[in-house]
Amino acid sequence: MGLFTQLVTLPLAPVRGVGWVVRRVTEAAEQEYYDTRPVLQALKELEEELTSGRIDQETFDRREDELLDRLEEIKRFQEGREP
Secondary structure (H helix, E strand, C coil): CCHHHHHHCHHHHHHHHHHHHHHHHHHHHHHHHCCHHHHHHHHHHHHHHHHHCCCCHHHHHHHHHHHHHHHHHHHHHHCCCCC
16 A cells, blocks of 8 residues: 555545454454353263263254254354355
């Protein structure tokens, strides 16, 4: 960008700054949402609940399917496809 362009577009600087912040917040939110660690931890805790008898097999199967679906969604996102 030349000096003239920068001077002419100077009033738009706050808008560009807000856009940059929105992109950074979106990236951070996606990183947190598509993190496999909480899902893997939930699977581990779910297995512990089944082993200790706090939940039955049917509940385990249903919740395990939900968590595995979530892991598949994360995998598709990380491979660059839409969830």
